[in-house]
Amino acid sequence: MTPFSLEPPKCVDTDSWCRQVFELTNSEWLAASASWLVAKPVKIVMILLVAFVLRLLARRLIDRLTSGRGKMPALLRPLRERAPQALGNMLSERRAQRAKTIGSVLKSVVSFAVYGLAFILVLGELGVNLAPIIASAGIVGVALGFGAQNLVKDFLSGIFMMLEDQYGVGDVVDVGEASGTIEAVGLRVTTLRDVNGTVWYVRNGEILRVGNSSQGFAVAVVDLPVGYSADIEQVTDLLTRVAAEVTGEEPFASDVIEPPEVLGVEKVTPESITIRMTVKVRPGRQWTVQRALRARAMGAVEEAGIQPPMGRLYPQSPQSLT
Template sequence: MVTWFATPSPTPDGPTVDELKGTAEHWFDWLLGAPLQTLVAVVAGVVLLAITRWLITRTVRSVVSGGAKVRRQAKRLLLKTPVRGALDSDSDPLAVARRVQRAETMGSVLRSTSALVIAIVVVTAIANINDWDLGPVLASAGVLGVALGFGAQTLVKDWLSGLFMLIEDQYGVGDVVNLGEASGVVEAIGLRVTQVRDLSGTLWYVRNGEVLRVGNMTQGWSRALVEVQVPPDADVDRAVEVLRAAATEIVADPELSPHVLAEPEVTGFEDLRAEAVMLRTIIKVAPAKQWVVQRALRARIRERFAEAGISMALPRQLFVERGEG
């Protein structure tokens, strides 16, 4: 009788089911860990950047388009100033160009700043997720930042000054300004320099960081001011009435009336000297229209004074005759 014994068959080489299951769980856990968290951080940063850029664009445009009008209306209500003409900034090409430039510049700066901040936050989050050691990188960046800070102090000063000038709306394209060394019409505003064209046609490039004061002659409203000197023995009351009549004619002029914002003010005895008495006429006008109104007012005053027989004061001259010897 022959007895057969069953021998176990050899198993094929390779991982078992348990090993395959453990490997799959390991890779799945890894995928749900750092890679997925990194992807979520990047996607969240991109979405946040898109939302921030959209909000900045809408906010800057609304502030630039409506802020100036709201401030003018509030000032009129507080001062209760009678307004004859209309300052329609929407139809003024210079005002439109000014708002567009402010909107584009401020929007560009804010979008760039938000992108930089969000990028730093995302990189920091990714570094924490992946356990990166950023110590050497931060140390190197700190040394480089200090070196660049010392070398770019003037550039940073100009950039910050230009940014605050735009935010505060100190002046814009088309304004006539006095910046100290340069005076004229503003042709362009940048974050580093402002371009000003003076009366002779010279284009000045003024660094924003060097501007210590700004005199804006055409912001909000302007004043046409004409001073007249009459002899001290003249009838001052009559001269004041003639001045008031001339100013009233200017206000009623069809070409000049749209530029006038308030009734004229005529005052006498603004200055009293031995050779003359000064009279003053002031008319509140739209921005940058004071020179046109002043020229017309001077011509009208000359005509009315000639008709009324009122003479202008002549500069006093003193001659000293010395005898011989």
């Protein structure tokens, strides 16, 4: 009796692939190998086909959720939004970019999960021992985590910034090393342009704090220095009148949220006394209102003949010379 038998095994189950192949080919060897030649390839093809269809359906669903068609994308409705309505047309661009970025993350996660599971199922069908592969993948993942930790940090920070809507296209922000208007927000890099026209590319993982001047409301602050001999009550009344006139005129009237307020003496230095007034305005409009208030207030102070700070001479009006 030889230790190796060349006779192929017999088919036992009449409903198996073995019996069906034997009836078609009359070959016992092919019938005994039917599991490898027919059953397993069919299962592998089915696994890959199901994975492809699931991924396609998931990506189409994400596309439908991220396409607002002029309205709020459905994907963003459960999330908090801090975008000011004053952005106008830029608001839709901001929402579209935010939805597109979050959608790309979801697509990547879906593709990784579906194809990863399909790969594991295919290896299981081929009889491959998955334990060493999983252990090796864990070691490679740890090595990549240490080597690309800055990249992972940038991506995670970008995802949370998108979900929390910390800033977006059109916002005026201060991120520490750079400040300006946001032009693009990505998962790894935020792009902003400063007042000089310089474009800054800031890694999301390096942003430790963000000062956003375009959310909720803003405050226009105007500090006006006057001399020591100036009548503070007179200056306060004058600034109150000027602020009311400026904020009541267009185009500033539509920007003002609350009436202006003269707070009084803000600072005393050897050269001057500084009077402060504030106005609550729409986000992003504080600088325009500030410039208008400062120009009108300086002109009114000069016309009233109020003493300027030491070392600074206002041109005297004809009334003050008489």
